[in-house]
Amino acid sequence: MLPGFGLSLGCTLVYLSLLILLPLSGLAFKASHLSLAEFWAIASGERALASYRVTFGASLLAATANAFFGLIVAWVLVRYSFPGKRAIDALVDLPFALPTAVAGITLATLYAGNGWIGRHLESIGVKVAFTPLGIVVALTFIGLPFVVRTLQPVIEDIEPEVEEAAASLGASRLQTFGRVLLPAIFPALVTGFTLALSRSIGEYGSVIFIAGNLPLISEITPLLIISKLEQYDVVGATALAMVMLMISFVMLLVVNGLQWWAESRHRGDGLSDGEIR
Amino acid sequence: MFHATRQFFASVALSLFALSVLAEGNSLLNVSYDVSRDFYKDYNPVFQKHWKTVSGESIELKQSHAGSSKQVRAVADGLEADVVTMNQASDVDFLAEKGLVARDYARKFPNNASPYTSTMVFIVRKGNPKALKDWGDLVRPGVQVILPHPKNTGNGRYTYLAAWGYALNQPGGNERAAQDFVGRLLKNAPLFAAGGRDATTTFMQRKMGDVLVSFESEAELIAREFGKGEFEVVYPSLSILSEFPVAIVDKVVDRKGTRKLAQAYLDYLWSPPGQEIAAQNYLRPRNPETLKKYATQFPAIKTFTVDEVFGGWVRAFPAHFKDGGSFDQIYQQK
Numbered sequence: 001m002l003p004g005f006g007l008s009l010g011c012t013l014v015y016l017s018l019l020i021l022l023p024l025s026g027l028a029f030k031a032s033h034l035s036l037a038e039f040w041a042i043a044s045g046e047r048a049l050a051s052y053r054v055t056f057g058a059s060l061l062a063a064t065a066n067a068f069f070g071l072i073v074a075w076v077l078v079r080y081s082f083p084g085k086r087a088i089d090a091l092v093d094l095p096f097a098l099p100t101a102v103a104g105i106t107l108a109t110l111y112a113g114n115g116w117i118g119r120h121l122e123s124i125g126v127k128v129a130f131t132p133l134g135i136v137v138a139l140t141f142i143g144l145p146f147v148v149r150t151l152q153p154v155i156e157d158i159e160p161e162v163e164e165a166a167a168s169l170g171a172s173r174l175q176t177f178g179r180v181l182l183p184a185i186f187p188a189l190v191t192g193f194t195l196a197l198s199r200s201i202g203e204y205g206s207v208i209f210i211a212g213n214l215p216l217i218s219e220i221t222p223l224l225i226i227s228k229l230e231q232y233d234v235v236g237a238t239a240l241a242m243v244m245l246m247i248s249f250v251m252l253l254v255v256n257g258l259q260w261w262a263e264s265r266h267r268g269d270g271l272s273d274g275e276i277r
Numbered sequence: 278m279f280h281a282t283r284q285f286f287a288s289v290a291l292s293l294f295a296l297s298v299l300a301e302g303n304s305l306l307n308v309s310y311d312v313s314r315d316f317y318k319d320y321n322p323v324f325q326k327h328w329k330t331v332s333g334e335s336i337e338l339k340q341s342h343a344g345s346s347k348q349v350r351a352v353a354d355g356l357e358a359d360v361v362t363m364n365q366a367s368d369v370d371f372l373a374e375k376g377l378v379a380r381d382y383a384r385k386f387p388n389n390a391s392p393y394t395s396t397m398v399f400i401v402r403k404g405n406p407k408a409l410k411d412w413g414d415l416v417r418p419g420v421q422v423i424l425p426h427p428k429n430t431g432n433g434r435y436t437y438l439a440a441w442g443y444a445l446n447q448p449g450g451n452e453r454a455a456q457d458f459v460g461r462l463l464k465n466a467p468l469f470a471a472g473g474r475d476a477t478t479t480f481m482q483r484k485m486g487d488v489l490v491s492f493e494s495e496a497e498l499i500a501r502e503f504g505k506g507e508f509e510v511v512y513p514s515l516s517i518l519s520e521f522p523v524a525i526v527d528k529v530v531d532r533k534g535t536r537k538l539a540q541a542y543l544d545y546l547w548s549p550p551g552q553e554i555a556a557q558n559y560l561r562p563r564n565p566e567t568l569k570k571y572a573t574q575f576p577a578i579k580t581f582t583v584d585e586v587f588g589g590w591v592r593a594f595p596a597h598f599k600d601g602g603s604f605d606q607i608y609q610q611k
Binding site (some may be wrong): 026045046047105108109112113114116126129130206209211212214215216218223226227228229231232233236 | 346347350371426428429452456466467468469470471475478479482484485594598600605608609
């Protein structure tokens with residue numbers, strides 16, 4: 001075994017326990033103050049159900065949009081060189097750096113009926129700010145860097161020779177992309193998608209300013225949690241948090257399963273990363 | 278490099294130590310709601326000067342501002358506030374329940390322990406194009422009302438209760454009619470803003486809605502920000518008196534030995550200079566003389582208190598804003 005294993009594993013376990021396991025078990029402990037029937041009543045209320053639909057629906061849409069456009073952005077940033085590339089590359093990180101409330105207020109102002117973007121959309125009958133669509137916009141904004149930053153190193157690792165080899169063996173451009181490049185990128189794309197999705201599900205700060213927050217229409221689950229805390233109902237808030245945690249966990253499990261499946265298939269083709277090189 | 282880091286940590290440690298020494302005895306932490314920032318920025322230096330002349334001591338006054346129920350939770354969780362200055366009694370009630378504040382805190386100071394008040398008014402577009410004069414106009418079809426979230430924000434709750442109290446006061450008014458009235462008002466809201474300032478931005482900057490319902494004091498801030506010519510203030514025939522209770526956090530002052538200072542700090546809010554600062558911040562002073570002096574700024578308006586109509590926040594909060602309360606019922610009727 002490599003030296004330093006005991007120390008580094010110890011660090012890892014302590015760190016993860018303090019940061020993740022301890023708060024999560026605290027959450028579960030608080031929620032356990034409720035009987036199963038009480039828990040179910042909170043978790044399956046009409047407004048809670050509507051808020052799950054809004055939160056998870058908007059997060060899925062935003063993560064999907066980011067997977068598609070994030071792939072294009074990452075591709076352009078890795079494969080081409082053009083003036084201003086560094087500036088654009090830095091721009092991608094902006095959603096990481098900006099306080100989410102600032103992002104939310106700015107987006108709401110841009111997409112409101114009299115905003116720079118909103119005014120043109122409204123003239124063709126599309127309302128964004130203060131509708132569920134506004135939530136998707138905010139979540140897309142905060143999720144973008146996750147996809148781009150996960151994809152960039154992977155695309156960088158694909159050597160041009162691989163494409164040349166595909167071309168010399170008679171593959172069309174589309175075939176090269178679909179059968180050679182995409183399988184290599186796919187696992188990272190799924191990871192980026194998952195990260196963006198998880199980030200979106202818990203997002204509060206930016207969404208709250210653009211959502212409209214109308215019950216049954218544009219209420220996200222984190223808003224209902226805040227609403228419970230406003231009533232000093234910490235236990236009720238943890239119940240909703242537990243539900244979100246469970247749905248997120250199942251979603252992440254499915255996505256990880258998909259990734260595993262893609263990787264094993266990829267390997268079956270004899271095209272795993274190791275063998276390409 | 279290494280030395281620089283060590284020096285840095287040493288200086289941080291030293292300054293932390295210095296701060297902790299300063300913090301005991303002659304320093305106060307005032308934990309307050311969000312928009313009281315301007316008021317206490319004016320009030321604190323005046324009190325510091327006053328205290329210096331009375332006792333000869335120099336004191337440090339620290340402020341913390343955020344959403345009021347978040348602040349109260351922080352105090353309950355151990356934030357060492359000597360005094361709390363809130364915008365809703367239900368928040369101080371919570372601290373009283375936890376044993377941090379005296380149960381009868383409202384009687385420890387005059388006027389229900391609220392040194393100043395405000396009321397909910399309408400802010401409409403210049404020239405009042407939709408002729409919105411009273412609460413009844415706000416429920417007309419086609420009128421868009423901007424307000425912060427009625428369940429989750431203090432500002433929104435006061436608006437909700439103001440409309441409810443108005444409807445109760447109409448001929449034949451009862452609880453059912455009031456709930457129906459408020460329901461119609463909420464249907465005219467295209468969105469629920471995240472907070473008071475967010476509602477103002479939505480109305481003034483994004484030009485949404487026909488009327489913004491907010492605190493009277495907010496109207497003046499809008500004038501400073503956007504100019505007086507942009508909007509008009511309409512006083513409804515009846516509105517709610519919002520009180521801003523203050524209290525000493527007994528547990529903290531007894532441990533830190535700051536009770537005398539905390540008492541003086543809050544007492545001075547009722548002094549003529551304190552009342553004057555409130556008036557200058559467009560908060561209605563309790564002192565009749567000061568109120569008279571600023572009469573043009575505060576037109577007479579008929580108001581009711583939460584205690585009078587709703588039996589206090591202790592009752593109003595669960596009846597209307599807890600899960601399953603009247604607000605939730607409005608959205609379940611659909």
